[in-house]
Ligand code: HEC
Ligand code: HEC
């Protein structure tokens with residue numbers, strides 16, 4: 001969407017520049033273009049420079065617009081931001097992920113928990129209207145999971161939280177992130193910290209099954 005808008009703006013600017021530059025006679029440009037092409041045919045250097053420039057512009061657009069999004073996590077059904085909630089508004093992780101130290105499943109908050117605040121805060125915001133929609137139709141919000149362990153691993157938060165291992169140690173800078181990124185934990189990561197912290201290294205008993 002953003003790309004389309006920018007391209008349209010860019011096109012409009014080019015058209016305006018042409019109209020102003022040719023004093024309202026845009027067709028003059030075809031004449032200029034023909035003589036330019038005649039020159040190019042004589043002089044291949046210009047052609048090379050021109051194509052190099054065009055390629056540069058496309059490369060720039062590609063990196064500028066596509067790279068940041070490739071770096072962000074998947075689009076969620078509601079653009080929930082940990083940066084806004086856990087960072088800026090300093091809401092405690094466990095207010096939303098209540099079972100993190102008690103159950104195998106830390107829990108993604110149900111929409112009721114969002115509405116606890118959003119019944120009162122920015123209630124007309126279109127994204128908050130979506131919450132009401134999920135609530136009224138009793139549909140669980142289809143959040144996309146982003147953190148994975150390989151299938152044969154059972155991970156339990158409980159022991160880690162009891163030992164005060166900070167969420168950030170494993171999940172990174174959640175507080176500073178708008179869209180959480182896909183991440184698959186590798187065994188070396190678990191073992192590395194267990195070795196350092198002198199925690200259990202008996203993989204088969206404790207982690208794999
Ligand atoms: C403890 C209160 C609280 C809870 C719970 C809460 N929010 Fe918020 N939310 C806020 C506040 C405060 C803001 C900032 C409002 C503002 O910008 O004025 C906000 C802003 C937002 C925005 C707009 C952000 C933006 O960039 O404009 C969205 C979308 C949102 N929340 C979604 C959610 C969802 C989804 C949940 C449930 C998982 C949730 N919120 C739970 C307090 C809360
Ligand atoms: C206001 C509620 C709220 C607060 C506070 C909150 N979270 Fe979340 N969290 C969510 C929601 C909703 C999702 C699902 C959407 C997403 O992945 O962004 C989620 C997803 C996650 C996930 C990804 C789970 C997965 O695999 O999909 C992690 C990890 C996480 N939160 C950690 C944290 C940490 C650490 C904190 C504290 C720094 C925190 N959260 C604070 C609501 C919250």
Ligand code: HEC
Pocket residue numbers: 093094097100105106107108145147148149155157160161165166167168169170171185
């Ligand atoms: C020792 C590393 C570690 C620590 C510390 C940790 N997590 Fe996790 N977390 C994980 C792993 C690994 C997974 C993926 C588990 C899975 O897919 O079964 C995960 C998954 C999650 C999920 C997603 C669960 C789901 O249903 O998809 C949430 C939410 C979460 N963690 C929140 C937290 C919060 C909040 C804290 C801090 C209070 C925290 N984690 C601390 C390793 C950790």
Ligand code: HEC
Pocket residue numbers: 149153154155156159160163165169170185189190191193194197199200206207
């Ligand atoms: C940042 C450090 C850290 C990371 C990363 C970490 N752990 Fe741990 N883990 C600990 C500590 C510390 C303990 C010890 C808890 C105790 O002594 O009660 C522990 C304990 C455990 C236990 C309980 C062992 C027992 O004594 O029964 C299991 C199972 C476990 N971790 C699995 C994992 C898995 C799987 C991963 C990778 C997804 C992982 N851990 C990543 C620090 C870590």
